[in-house]
Amino acid sequence: xxxxxxxxxxxxxxxxxxxxxxxxxxxxxxxxxxxxxxxxxxxxxxxxxxxxxxxxxxxxxxxxxxxxxxxxxxxxxxxxxxxxxxxxxx
Numbered sequence: 001x002x003x004x005x006x007x008x009x010x011x012x013x014x015x016x017x018x019x020x021x022x023x024x025x026x027x028x029x030x031x032x033x034x035x036x037x038x039x040x041x042x043x044x045x046x047x048x049x050x051x052x053x054x055x056x057x058x059x060x061x062x063x064x065x066x067x068x069x070x071x072x073x074x075x076x077x078x079x080x081x082x083x084x085x086x087x088x089x090x
Contacts, residue, residue: 011086012086015078015082018078019075019078022071022072022074022078023075025067025068025071025075026068026071026072026075028068029064029065029067029068029069029071030064032061032063032064032068033064033065033068035047035050035051035054035061036051036061038050
């Protein structure tokens with residue numbers, strides 16, 4: 001005989017998946033911000049050319065700041081709420 005399944009609840013599985021998507025969005029926004037960060041912190045002829053080329057194609061770092069910032073706030077708030085309410089951790 002096999003032991004009964006004693007895995008995590010469906011609610012926790014859904015929470016973990018939603019949290020993972022939130023962190024993926026935050027990571028993607030950070031990757032999207034790399035060109036402007038490189039040009040801001042280490043300006044060079046190469047990063048200047050990079051920014052000019054991206055600007056011609058409609059590159060907008062504000063999209064990453066707003067989207068990634070919103071995803072970050074919602075993900076951190078959701079994690080804090082989950083762990084405080086359901087896991088009993090502060």
